Amino acid sequence: MNLIQLELDSIPLGQPLPFALRGVTGALLAQRGYVVRNRSELEVFLARGASLCMDIEESRDSHRAFVTQLNQMLDTDTQLGEIAVMKISAASATPAPPAPRVRLRALQGAQAWAELQLQATQLLRLPQAQDFLPRFYALHEELERHASQTPDAALLALIVLSAQETQMYSATHAMLVSVACMVAAREVLQWSPERVRQLGCAALSMNIAMTGLQDQLAQQLDSLSGPQISAIESHAGDSQALLRSLGVEDPVWLEAVRLHHQRTPGPLAHKNEAEQLARLMQRADVFGARIAPRASRTPMPVTAAMQASYYDEEHRVDEAGAALVKTLGVYPPGAFVRLATQEVAVVLRRGATATTPRVAVVMNRDGMPTGEMIPRDTSQAAWKITGVVAYRDIRVQLPLDRLLALV
DSSP states (O other), X not given: OOEEEOOGGGSOSSSBOSSOEEOTTOOEEEOTTOBOOSHHHHHHHHHHHSSOEEEGGGOHHHHHHHHHHHHHHHHTTOOHHHHHTOOOOGGGSSOOOOOOOOOOOOOOHHHHHHHHHHHHHHHHHSOOTTTHHHHHHHHHHHHHHHHHHOHHHHHHHHHHHHTTOSTTHHHHHHHHHHHHHHHHHHHTSOOOHHXXXXXXXXXXXXXXXXXXXXXXXXXXXXXXXXXXXXXXXXXXXXXXXXXXXXXXXXXXXXXXXXXTTOOOOSXXXXXXXXXXXXXXXXXXXXXXXXXSOBTTBOOOOHHHHHHHHHBOTTSSBOHHHHHHHHHHOSSXXXXXXXXXXXXXXXXXXXXXXXXXXXXXXXXXXXXXXXEEEEEEETTSGGGOEEEEEOGGGOOSOOOHHHHHHHO
């Protein structure tokens, strides 16, 4: 028996193991093909086996993967210290056959976001069991790519679209919450890639049972009816049930969806995995809902919406809300601010600190459009931010393509 220690985070959850999982002495913990449901179950195996290992003699494919990985490290001049402590990961063992995948068209700029809005609306309004998961994973994969590679542009696009969208409100809101949560989880909370993916999927699908109703309410002037109130109150559990019927099996994802409207202040460390995801989703949900327009009200200024997420139900600083504020900044992309020069600018991207973003001037000190957007660095005293400006006071149309070109 030739055991190799595995990294805990590299063992796939929710899918068949590509090898037998063994403890440090070689004792069998789980047969090849066994499905580890969640991290808690993995930690039970770890406690039993002292460490988690695989026997490379049981799998020639795994052994070849290990050798290939070693050769790649040597070919790329990896430092000897890193090679010495290299451990084969579950992902490099015998790969499972790839599931059928849906590829979204590779578009750029505002056209890409318009396409994603349409894809998300069609998918979440009328989900079909026969193709839901491939289409959902394709959509989430694209959002995850934007969130990891161009987070400022993604946040800018989704905040701008959320502040002006009523026809496809629900899908736009879901995408904003998903991206904001993934960026916060990765950059501030430093969650593992697996948890970030679970979070992104849960946030994107949290309101799937009431997508059509959300779009209707965004344009409704009348008070809520009794059936509408009932649907809102039950939508978290209904969404969990619908997702399960559509083929979702990840227990953390499903439980986070069920819990995402529960008000549970307090440290994240006191919550289980699903509760932690749900709390961050709930804080981002509050932010996204308040910046979106309704037929019955104007959107809340972005900075005020951020403040609402920062404090919990007991008026104390909320850990998940604080992570969101640290991620987006006090003046998030898409917010309008007034500078020391009395000019009005739109925030393009986050800066070195939460209060010094990069902006572009869109209205001069007399309140007239500037024509061309003029980039400014608010870390310089001459262009310091002195206040925020509500969307209703902006007298200029800003094409998303032009904004994204400046990020």
